Amino acid sequence: MKKSGNRDDQKRSIFERYSGEASPVRHVETPVKIPGADDLKTEGADSNYGQAEDMRTWGLDAKQASVRSPKRNVFIGLGIAVGVIILMLAGIFFILPRVLPGLFKGTNIELFVQKQVNYVYTDPDYRVIIKPAVSVYQLPDVTSDRVTQVLYNEAVTLIGDDSVNGFIKIRTGDGMEGYIDDTSFIDDMSSVEPDLYKYKLVISNPYKNIMTHASNGTLITKAMMNTTLYGNVKRDGVYQVNLPGGDIGWIGSSGVIEIGTRDKTDIVSSRYFVSSVLTFVNSMYLDDGLTMQGASVNGIAYVCSSVNGIELPRSMEEQAKLGTEIPMEYDAVNRNLIVENILPGDLVFLRGVNDSEQSTKIAEMAICTDTGTFFMISPARTTVRLKQYGSGNSFYNRIITVRRFFEAD
Structure with a gap:
């Protein structure tokens, strides 16, 4: 059985069927023909019944009278919002940091107190070393005697x-002169100006790796014991350090002494000095060397005393003139030197094996690490190692002087 009416007509909305409009939105000013409305008209009835309301009588214009929602430009609103956010961020991070210090200059507000910078390295002849260790030679030739590093x-x-x-x-800073490789330094002294930084960091381990990042970084260079670095950032277990040439690096906090930028390390007891010395046992020997890659006894005495609060000269001859001289006491019976008087941390200066007992020329030196135990050059002069000597050994007959710089606990 066929359904009455046109199928397409059934799909049309009531507004389309009676108003003749294709739009699903009806405007109140558009009249709608209501079925049967003509039958309702009687004499005396309102002749405008069923007609569109004239909205002008209500003070409404065509836009206000329509129920159609006006289209809004979303992109304009979004652009305005983004612009406001950018201006706010610029004000917080760029404008205010530059304006506020000027407004509060001269006040006692800690946030705006400007740190006074007194530059130390203003002489144009100053340079800073850019390699882990650089040999200083007596002459401009690698075959000449090494003075220090x-x-x-x-x-x-x-x-x-x-x-x-x-x-x-x-x-050098302590007055030693010599020749170095002319590619081993730069003239930018900003990495050593103390007033530019918050932290002064002295390496107390035999060496520390300087990395590109705080974690999982790559190696930039090694910093040997007694290397001094400066930085402004400290996190859990790491420091950010400023390197020669403007680079930035990171080092772990273990094996590092943090002090004020113009302070020196505190003087500690002899056991800390001895502990530092022992980290160089079995290192390769190098005349006047300062590092585990090549060390001398006087060089190790110099760096280990520096990190433990006492600044020694670099040469054996100068070291033998300083400190407290320990008198040589001998046993009354066998005339052997009383070994127990030489304490850990004492520096012992020796004449040559074949020199007469009257000779005062220092041929080598040793550092006492325990009673009868000494840190010194191996007989083959290839490494620095520990040697033990009992009472009565000819080693003690070679002693010229014993000097004490660190006191026991």
């Missing part, structure tokens, strides 16, 4: 501008 981030002074055979003459 200078360490990474150490300040030196040029003596003249002329390079000879790739070497240039410098003076």
Whole structure:
């Protein structure tokens, strides 16, 4: 059985069927023909019955009278919101930090107190070392005698501008002069200016790795014992340090002494000094070397005393003139030296094996690490190691002087 009416007509909305409009939105000003409305008209009835209301009588214009929602430009509103956020961020992070210090300059508000910077390295002849350790030679030749070594981030002074055979003459901070490789330094001294930083960090381990990141970084360089670095950032277990040339690196906090940027390390007892010395046992021997990659006894005495609060000269001859001299006491019966009087931490200066007992020329030195035990050069002069000597050994006949710098606990 067929359904009456047109199928397409049934799909049309009531507004389309009676108003003739295709739009599903009806405007109140559009009249709608209601079926049977003509039958309701009687004489005397309102002739406008069923007609569209004139909204002007209500004070409404065409836009206000329509129920159609106006289209809004979403992109304009979004752009305005983004612009406001950008302006707020710029004000917080760029404008205010530059404006507020000027407004509060001269006040006692801690946040705006400007730290006074007194530059130390203003002489144009200052340079800073950019390698872990650089040998200083007596002459501009690697075959000449080594005077000492200078360490990474150490300040030196040029003596003249002329390079000879790739070497240039410098003076260390403690006054030693010699020649170093002319590619081992730069003239940017910002990495050693103490007033630019919050932390002064002295390496107390034999060495520390300086990395590109706080974790999972790559190696930039090694910093040897007694290397001094500066930084402004401290996190759990790590420091961010400023390196020569403006680079940034990270080091772990273990094996590092943190002090004020213009302070020196505290003087400690002899056992800490001895503990530092023992980290170099079996290191390769190098005349006047300062690092585990090549060490001398006087060089190790110099760096280990520095990190433990006492600054010694670098050479054996100068070290033998300082400190408290320990008198040599001998047993009344057999005339042997009383070994127990030489305490851990004492520096022992020796004449040569074949020198007469009247000779005062220092041939080598040793550091006492325990009663009868000494840190010194191996007989083959290839390493530095521990040697033990009992009472009456000819070793004690070679002693010229014993010097004490650190007291026991």
